[in-house]
Amino acid sequence: xxxxxxxxxxxxxxxxxxxxxxxxxxxxxxxxxxxxxxxxxxxxxxxxxxxxxxxxxxxxxxxxxxxxxxxxxxxxxxxxxxxxxxxxxxxxxxxxxxxxxxxxxxxxxxxxxxxxxxxxxxxxxxxxxxx
Numbered sequence: 001x002x003x004x005x006x007x008x009x010x011x012x013x014x015x016x017x018x019x020x021x022x023x024x025x026x027x028x029x030x031x032x033x034x035x036x037x038x039x040x041x042x043x044x045x046x047x048x049x050x051x052x053x054x055x056x057x058x059x060x061x062x063x064x065x066x067x068x069x070x071x072x073x074x075x076x077x078x079x080x081x082x083x084x085x086x087x088x089x090x091x092x093x094x095x096x097x098x099x100x101x102x103x104x105x106x107x108x109x110x111x112x113x114x115x116x117x118x119x120x121x122x123x124x125x126x127x128x129x130x131x
Contacts, residue, residue: 003092004085006124007106007114015040015112018049018073022059025051025072036103038112039076048105048112049078082107083116093121 015038016025025037039049051072059067059075082105083092092104096118106114 001089001124002085003083003087003089003104003106003116004113006089006120007085007116008120009114010112013038013112013115016051016072018042018071018076018078020072022056022067022070022072022075026056026067029053029056036115037072038105038115039072039078039080041110045110047079047110048082048107049076050080050103050105051076052103080105084108085113089121089124092116096121 014028014032014034016028018039028037029035036050036052039051041048049072055075055077056067059070063070080103081099081101083095085106085108095101096104096116102118104116105112106116
């Protein structure tokens, strides 16, 4: 099974600009009930990123609760860790476990195709098992 068989496709992701205020990113996450947003690249040769609840919480602590002056660029992980959609799912899962990564962007030729999360992988495993 390949990453492409398991990933959440790009069409279902919410992309935001690096210049989006952190408070707006948090509002989008709450509205869509998600824990991460994909940060769009600003030029064809630049990188995609991720902003997560953890990034936002760290910024709130660092700024002592005042996040209104921060943009996503200030706190996001850019470039985000990524894999190819043609990689075997088990290798992506091993990478995630060994490096304590919950989400991987799926990128080929510097173009975003989706995201692979631990929840995606666990969902497939639960479908295959008689529990």
